[in-house]
Amino acid sequence: TSILILNGPNLNLLGTRQPEVYGSTTLSDIEAQCNAVAAELGIGLSFAQSNAEGALVDRIHDARGTHDGLILNAGAYTHTSIALMDAISSTEIPTIELHLSNIHAREDFRHTSYIARVAVGVICGFGAHGYTLALHAMARHLKAAT
């Protein structure tokens, strides 16, 4: 079993970006935590980030045949990107939508998600801890599916 964790725009700035909203854990701290949990679960893990919508679409295409599940924090593209939604539908890769913040407790424009329409489930509001929650959830989902 192999899982791809994909991060969208501005998440490279985690740690210093609005720490009151997103916490002070950096993306490389999160990657290290995820690697530890993946090792515990005995699953393969790839971890990536891009600020570019097309590059994220390409990563999702590349996941077909190489990864069994996708955990996607698409950042602001969550609320705008039909292209990312279509990439998930087209590749049929089981996807968990993830956010550090509780998007439903924030501005109205964050309440809409194109990703949620094609996701197995959504995790939001648990900060950096959400990443390892999502890994456990995906591992269990993939196990149930086989």
Ligand code: DQA
């Ligand atoms: C985010 C929530 C989005 O609304 C925002 O645009 C982000 C981060 C989160 O992880 O809480 O960039 O995806």
